[in-house]
Amino acid sequence: MDTDDLYIYYSRRASEYERIYEKPERQEDLAVLNDRISALLNERDVLEVACGTGYWTEVISQVARSILSIDISAEVISIAKTKSYQDNRVSFAIADANNLNDIQGRFDAGFAGFWWSHMRKQDIPSFLSTLHRRLDKGARLVFADNAYVQGSSTPIAYRDQGGNTYQDRRLNDGSVYRILKNFPSEDELREFLPSEARDVEVNLLRYYWILSYRIN
Numbered sequence: 001m002d003t004d005d006l007y008i009y010y011s012r013r014a015s016e017y018e019r020i021y022e023k024p025e026r027q028e029d030l031a032v033l034n035d036r037i038s039a040l041l042n043e044r045d046v047l048e049v050a051c052g053t054g055y056w057t058e059v060i061s062q063v064a065r066s067i068l069s070i071d072i073s074a075e076v077i078s079i080a081k082t083k084s085y086q087d088n089r090v091s092f093a094i095a096d097a098n099n100l101n102d103i104q105g106r107f108d109a110g111f112a113g114f115w116w117s118h119m120r121k122q123d124i125p126s127f128l129s130t131l132h133r134r135l136d137k138g139a140r141l142v143f144a145d146n147a148y149v150q151g152s153s154t155p156i157a158y159r160d161q162g163g164n165t166y167q168d169r170r171l172n173d174g175s176v177y178r179i180l181k182n183f184p185s186e187d188e189l190r191e192f193l194p195s196e197a198r199d200v201e202v203n204l205l206r207y208y209w210i211l212s213y214r215i216n
Contacts, residue, residue: 006118009169009177016172018055025152029205033144036203037111038063040142040212044109047134049097054080056113056144061085068105070095098127100134109140116211117145117182120164124192132194132215141197143211147204148183156181184209 021030037056042063051057051069053076060067067090071077077092095103097115110131119127131141146153157178158166167181184192186202189211193200196216203210
């Protein structure tokens with residue numbers, strides 16, 4: 001699977017994407033996720049990477065000073081723009097999460113919701129380095145993503161030589177896409193962090209995890 005496949009999949013899934021958040025068994029974890037992300041990004045100027053349809057943008061807009069939310073897909077951005085945001089604090093740009101050099105603005109926080117799992121393990125250090133360069137010294141980084149839960153998560157269909165795992169995802173129209181989806185352990189998350197990471201916190205829930213840290 002390459003980046004183009006992921007782009008096509010999420011562009012076609014845009015109208016279906018947020019149904020995953022409606023699962024009754026996940027509501028307790030989602031409430032914890034909501035509260036923790038809000039607390040970590042309170043009164044911050046946030047660069048949100050791979051914002052998708054704006055589900056978490058809407059949450060963060062209640063507490064952040066400002067948010068620049070980027071995604072490579074115009075289809076998901078168009079949905080994100082229809083949501084209600086606090087005091088016009090949110091702006092959007094179409095941009096590649098792997099190429100942040102042209103992003104304008106100053107940010108003291110970075111957020112990526114459900115993006116970490118779609119990166120190949122070998123690409124994560126480069127992504128973090130690029131993201132860190134766009135943030136001010138002392139910035140707070142927050143990542144949230146899925147945990148693998150047998151019987152609830154889509155089964156793993158394939159594992160490549162790099163240890164990356166893939167799922168076969170079916171859309172409502174019947175089309176199937178093999179999508180990169182990694183489920184890191186707490187130790188793996190910590191191992192990816194650079195030496196300048198400080199105040200590292202990993203919160204493991206049943207269905208999700210949250211990683212936060214500061215950079216010097």
